[in-house]
Amino acid sequence: VPNSQLFIPAELIKYKRDGGTLTDGEIKKFVDGYTKGEVPDYQMSALLMAIFFRGMSEKETLALTQTMLFSGQILNLESISAFKVDKHSTGGVGDKTSLVVAPIVAAAGAVVPMISGRGLGHTGGTLDKLEAIPGFNTQLDVKTFESHLKKHGLCFIGQTPEICPADRKLYALRDVTGTVENIPLICASIMSKKLAEGIDGLVLDVKFGSGAFMKTFDKAKNLAFTLKNIGQMSGKKVTALLTSMDQPLGKAIGNSLEVEECIEILKGGGPADCRELCLELAAHMLMVANKATSVDAARKRATDLLDGRRALIKFEEIVKAQGGDLSKLPRAKKHLEIHAEQDGFVSSINTEAFGIASLILGGGRLKASDKIDPVVGITTEKKLGSQVRRGETLATLHFNEDKNTNLASAKVLEAYKFSLQKTEPEPLIKAVL
């Protein structure tokens, strides 16, 4: 705001509303004021909506990210000399790659300080998946996290209240004021939390398609560019993959079921698509961590670590270190198969519907305080392009309590569209930035 000595929130809102660019200092005062409760919710939500329409420059986005980052604790992992690399996915259905990728990369000697979130709406969360393993403790304090990283090269924890309090307050406000779907705001929210981890590099898995937050490739690409830029301007090595979420990843959706599928992959098996994406992500993490000189070499290293079961051993080591017992992984007692009502080739899948179906069966949450049943979920048998005969099993619901099973099975059945001729789906990994 030109010629302004005083900080007047309404003037900043008007300036952004009319297409102006805020200074770093103005963004800091507004967001810090909001975090401390000095700027009221109603002024922040008006600014957020103005940002929704007017956007933010790269410099503004960086200032917002930095303000949110410095609103809380930033982990100092300088005592760990190895390269520290993390992976972040923008979220999808059946997206369980962290549980495979992180052990591969840790087995290669890099350090993976993984701070993850919980699932909300139709998307799953890494923490929920890990907590399906009886005893697995994700609520470690920062000291324990650091000592696990030194000892094992990998530790999975949840966000602590000390990390990015500004993001927590802002996200809750955005959620109820229609200001979630905006690239600079999404970027600042993701990157402030990742930068707080004390990492040296980051691989981003930005999803597009019917099960992703970003429905189109172009929108996802814009987000990926912004995330990568903000990461690089903050001094981190960043690679971003753009990957399809036009169908659930792998076969399993649901927390316990997804852990089982990860173990299959860690044993050298599992669904091809999920194995493929895990190897690609791991290869790029190894590149970022200077563990290979070419993506091909990195890819070969990752494949060897996976097929040689080094990653499985690492995963089992981590589960044990964090108190989990894989032998007690729970399984659902009841199953309901969903059968095709026609012949044809699967031409499209409403991926979000699978997330919603799993949610209403009790495997997800609508609001943060909802409880999850870890055994609930869905396994899918047919991929895009698969030939299907009438009566064949498309998918199976897994549950213990008969809750919303009719609704969920209808949703899953409706999610499939068929064609007479086989159509080729989008490539799983469409671009690397």
Next chain:
Amino acid sequence: VPNSQLFIPAELIKYKRDGGTLTDGEIKKFVDGYTKGEVPDYQMSALLMAIFFRGMSEKETLALTQTMLFSGQILNLESISAFKVDKHSTGGVGDKTSLVVAPIVAAAGAVVPMISGRGLGHTGGTLDKLEAIPGFNTQLDVKTFESHLKKHGLCFIGQTPEICPADRKLYALRDVTGTVENIPLICASIMSKKLAEGIDGLVLDVKFGSGAFMKTFDKAKNLAFTLKNIGQMSGKKVTALLTSMDQPLGKAIGNSLEVEECIEILKGGGPADCRELCLELAAHMLMVANKATSVDAARKRATDLLDGRRALIKFEEIVKAQGGDLSKLPRAKKHLEIHAEQDGFVSSINTEAFGIASLILGGGRLKASDKIDPVVGITTEKKLGSQVRRGETLATLHFNEDKNTNLASAKVLEAYKFSLQKTEPEPLIKAVL
């Protein structure tokens, strides 16, 4: 919001944000919920900002107006059989016409139930002007208001807390969230209050120019169209005038000074521009009230009532009825003349600067709780196009306390721009809708 049975404020915000049109019921639920405190400020401010960018259809604007209107008391003046007509100005500097126009129209036999506001920022308010008259009581209850209207055909009061509480709450929020400058929101705020007066017709004086809220003719015209449409859709007879606020109206700015100028006009004298606008507004009010069959005839009737002092007698009757004593009108003890520093023709006047100068001398308010000194003000000697010689008086400051006089005189001096050749100003009355 399609397919929505539940009222979820965040969904309505998103729908409007994405360019959707809200139903009457959705607008009513949101605004009523806000007025009752069930919808929080931060959701309302996000919706207001979305409306700022996406606008509102005429139907949405009408629904908002109606919801605000029905949030409070609506005066029932059905026991008064005469045509009830009011005038509303969007506000300006030196705009004192109500004190002349209302008595003319009442003297012609129409009833003028005038509920006015106070000044804020650089604009004056009718209530403040009337209250410069010692003893004048604008805080009458609705019963007394009605009995005065029956007896005198005219009564001036301030808004009661029972009228349009939704507007009061919304306006306060808009003021601090950068959502004031939007035509549908301005329209709903003005019209809900006017419709609550129980009038049959309305004449709008929509100002444009350097001293107006709308700086350009086109914006003012859009507002005038919207105001007129909403008024007509609510079953009222409405005429809108578009008048220039590129210079202060008349010579006097400031409450007591403006009352004095009005009395001059009511005696057949006074500045030509202000007299002209008063007669034009009165003529259109007489047309709306079916007191004449042509604007020319109405204009002649208004002129006769003014020059025959019937309007003056009516004004004196009203002042007395509301407890005022015109003989005690206060005058400032100190004066400071501002002299031209060059020769030339007045080519432009920053009208808003006069409002601000009067405000900082103590004649206006920055916030609603500020106190006003009624004697403070400015009289101007030169109009747009006037020839000025160096050393001539441009304007005079009036005050009792020496507060900000240097700053105010600098502001007034800077407000004038001169040219070597005479330029013609915009016509005072540019259009009638």
